[in-house]
Amino acid sequence: MTQGIFNIPFLAVAALIGIGLYIIVFDRNLIKLVIGITVLQAGVNLFLVSLGYRQHGGVPIYTNACHSNMVLPVPQALTLTSIVIGVAITAFMLSMIMIIYRHTGHIDAKKSRKLKG
Amino acid sequence: MSKIVRSTSEFLIPFIFIFGLYMIMHGHLTPGGGFQGGAVFASGMALLLVAFGSHKLEKKSKAHVLSMLESTGALAFIGLAFGGIAVGFFYNFLVGSSIFGHIPPSGPNRGDMWTGGTIPLMNMAVGLKVIAGLSLIVLVMALASDKTGSQK
């Protein structure tokens, strides 16, 4: 357990994912549900970036580089993919919520269960 | 919005657009790329929308033009990916040729614009796609929320 003290970023990842899951499970407001999903996405992105960190490493770009030790490029590329997908899905979810509000009149998940006309 | 916001964004928006285009063009040399530069450009569009209202912006940029630009970007991206099909999908077939074909010296260097093979062209295609797509999302959602707000 001596390595436990160095794994604080992974503990932060666990905390972020836990907060996101708590919001998704216990909240009924649809806007807050989207906020919870966004927090969970932030946790996953932090996990990917901290998985690829190398001690005393710099950015993996050779233009005017002044260091020879570079962090891993593949997790950063996957994080880039994940961020763009998150933006697109968040926009889609928010527009779905706008349509639900226009049809039923409120954004509570319990009350807007029956979609009227 | 008020006059202060309007004149400030009139001053600021050209710089935001130019910074986004710079990020797309130098994607293979410096941090950034098609997705990031497109997001910066689309945030400039969002600032335009907030400052001047959605109806004024809709007259300038029609929704179907943006949709066509996005499809053009996607088609250019897939076409560039199919260009190296002789060796493999997404093979970088332009390295060593006359278009973006220089090979940089290994190790840290100054950065040459004319390197990278298909990567700068793919950056431009993806940048066009992201600019058009995110601007379309912001514009359509603003128009729809305008209508909802006036009905209530």
Added chain:
Amino acid sequence: MRRVAAGISLTIVIAFLAVTALLVHPFGHPPAQMDDYIIKNTQRETGANNAVAAVVFDYRGLDTLGEATILFTAVAGVVMLFRKREGETTR
């Protein structure tokens, strides 16, 4: 009753995540054979100084193709949700 069951299972999941966070490789020392290959050969094989751009557009291009497809689908979905229907009766 339902909320209690949800709370218990959520606590179990978070405890599992916290234990797993302590058992990953130590922070700052990842296993890196593939990434060392990419860092060493990116300038010779793709000609780009930026290793992340080389990974996104060359080594793992199929991922980017899927990402572009998802972006296109989301934009098409948003435009389809807000299209104008004739005879639409909003409240």
